[in-house]
Amino acid sequence: SGFTPAGLVQCGDWLPLPHPVAAGLNCVRLWLFCVLLLSQALVAAERVVSLAPALSEIIVELEAAERLVGRVEGPAPSDALARVPAVGRYDQLELETLLGLQPDLILAWSDSLSNAQRSQFRQLGIPVYEVAPRNLAQLGLLFAEIGEQLGVPQRGRQLQEQFDSGISALRARYGRGEPVTVFYQVWAQPLYTLGGQQIVSDALEVCGARNVFAALTLPAPQVSIESVLQANPQVILLGEQSQAAAWQAWPQLAAVQRQQVWVIPDAGLERPSFQMLGAVEKLCQQLQAAY
Numbered sequence: 224s225g226f227t228p229a230g231l232v233q234c235g236d237w238l239p240l241p242h243p244v245a246a247g248l249n250c251v252r253l254w255l256f257c258v259l260l261l262s263q264a265l266v267a268a269e270r271v272v273s274l275a276p277a278l279s280e281i282i283v284e285l286e287a288a289e290r291l292v293g294r295v296e297g298p299a300p301s302d303a304l305a306r307v308p309a310v311g312r313y314d315q316l317e318l319e320t321l322l323g324l325q326p327d328l329i330l331a332w333s334d335s336l337s338n339a340q341r342s343q344f345r346q347l348g349i350p351v352y353e354v355a356p357r358n359l360a361q362l363g364l365l366f367a368e369i370g371e372q373l374g375v376p377q378r379g380r381q382l383q384e385q386f387d388s389g390i391s392a393l394r395a396r397y398g399r400g401e402p403v404t405v406f407y408q409v410w411a412q413p414l415y416t417l418g419g420q421q422i423v424s425d426a427l428e429v430c431g432a433r434n435v436f437a438a439l440t441l442p443a444p445q446v447s448i449e450s451v452l453q454a455n456p457q458v459i460l461l462g463e464q465s466q467a468a469a470w471q472a473w474p475q476l477a478a479v480q481r482q483q484v485w486v487i488p489d490a491g492l493e494r495p496s497f498q499m500l501g502a503v504e505k506l507c508q509q510l511q512a513a514y
Contacts, residue, residue, distance in 0.1 A: 267290075267373055267375075268350075268372055268373055268374075270290065270292045270324065270326045270327045271290050271291050271293075271327075271328045271330060271373065272293035272310060272321055272324060272326040272328075272329050273291060273293070273294045273295065273331075274295050274310075274316070274329060274331040275313060275330070275331065275332045275335065276294070276295065276297030276298070276300070277332075277494040277495045277496045278330045278331070278332070278369075278496075279297070279304050280301075280304070280494065280497075281365070281369055281496045281497065282330075282369070282373065283301065283304065284366075284496060284497040284498070285366070285373060285375050285382065286375065286378055287370075287373040287374070287378075288304075288307075290374075291307050292308070292324045292325075292326060293308050293309070293310045293320070293321060293326065294307050294308075294309060294310065295309065295310060295311060295312055295313045296309045296311065298490075308320070308324065310324070313335050314335075326349055327349075327350065328349075328350050328351075328352060328372060329344060329349055329350070330351075330354070330369070330372075331351060331352070331353055331354075332354060332355060333355040334355060336351070336353060352369075352372055354368070354369075356422055357420050357421070357422060357425075358422055359386075359390050359422060359425050359426065359499075359503075361422075362386070362422060362499065363382075363383045363390070364383060365495075366379050366380075366383045366386060366497065367380050367382075367383045370382070382497055385497075385500075386500055389500045390429060390503070393429050393430070393503060393507050394429045396507070397429070397430050397431045397511060398431050399431035399432075402428070402431055402432050403433070403457050403458055403510055403513045403514075404433050404435050404454070404456045404457045404458070405427055405432045405433065405435065405456055405460060406435050406436070406454065406456040406459045407423060407424075407427070407434060407460045408460065408461050408462070408466060411466050411469065414446055414448065414451070415443050415444070415445050415446070416434075416436050416439075416443070416444060417434065417436070417442070417443060418437070418439040418442055418443070419434060419436070419437030419438060419439060419440070421442055421443075422495050422499075423492060423493065424437055426492060426499075426503045426506060427506075429503060430506050430507035430511075431510065431511075432458070432513070435451075435454035435456045436450075436454070448473070451473075452475065452476065455475075455476060456476070456478050457477045457481065457513055457514070458510065458513050459476070459478040459483070459484045459485070461484065461485065461486050462486070462487065462490070463486065464486050467484050481514065483513055485509060487506065487509075488505040488509050489501065489502035489505045490502075492505075492506055
C-alpha cells in the first residue's frame with residue numbers, strides 16, 4: 224500500500240554508473256524489476272475467504288462479492304453473504320472446509336488470528352492479509368487497501384472518500400467544547416468495557432463524547448463497579464435493554480440520575496465496515512440529547 228523499503232531503487236531513479244555498458248545493463252535490470260513489481264500489484268485475489276463478518280461486509284460494499292468464496296459465521300448475514308459457504312466461527316475454523324475452497328487470499332483481523340493459525344496458513348502457502356483499524360481514519364484507508372487486493376481500486380478509493388467526508392461532517396456537526404462522558408458496557412457479568420484504542424472509542428469522540436476508560440490500552444478490559452462509580456459517566460451505553468435495570472442500584476451515578484442509560488441505537492457500530500458511517504450518525508443523534 225505504497226510502502227517503499229529504505230534504500231530500494233525506484234523506477235525513474237538516476238544511478239551513478241561507471242561505464243555505458245554497465246549503465247545499459249542496469250537500466251534493463253531496473254526496468255524488469257519495475258515490470259515485476261507492477262505485475263504483482265495488478266494480480267488481484269479471485270478466491271477470498273474472510274475470517275470476520277465486518278470484512279465480509281466490506282467485500283460486498285466494494286461490489287466484489289463474486290470473489291468471496293468463504294466466510295466465518297456471523298449474526299444475521301445479508302442475502303449476498305447468506306449464499307457464501309461458512310468455514311466455521313472465528314474462534315473455531317473448519318480448516319478442511321476452508322482448504323476445499325482453494326482460497327488465494329485470506330482476510331483477517333490481526334487480533335483474532337492466533338500465531339498457530341498464521342504458521343499453518345504460511346505452511347500451506349495461503350497469503351493472509353491482516354488488518355487492525357484502531358480508528359475511523361484507518362477504517363477509511365482500509366477500504367482502499369482491500370479494494371487494491373480485490374482488483375477494484377477505484378471503488379475502494381470512492382468508499383474511502385465517502386466515508387472520510389461523512390465522518391468529517393459528523394465531527395463538525397456534533398462536536399462539543401466539553402465532551403459528554405460515556406461508559407460503554409460490553410458485558411455485564413463480569414463487567415467489560417472498551418479501551419481507548421478501539422474504533423468505537425473514536426466514534427464517541429466524533430459525536431462529542433469521551434470514553435471514561437479511554438486511558439486503558441486493552442481492547443476490552445474488565446473493570447469494577449467501583450471504577451465506574453469513580454468515573455461517574457453522564458451516559459451509560461449498553462448492548463441490550465435487559466442490562467439497564469441493574470444500573471438502578473447505583474442512583475448516585477449521573478447517568479442514572481439523568482435517565483441516560485441507553486441501548487446503542489445500531490449494533491453496526493461494532494462492525495467496522497462502511498455501514499458503520501450510518502451507525503455513527505445514529506450514535507451522534509442519540510448523544511446529542513445528553514447533558
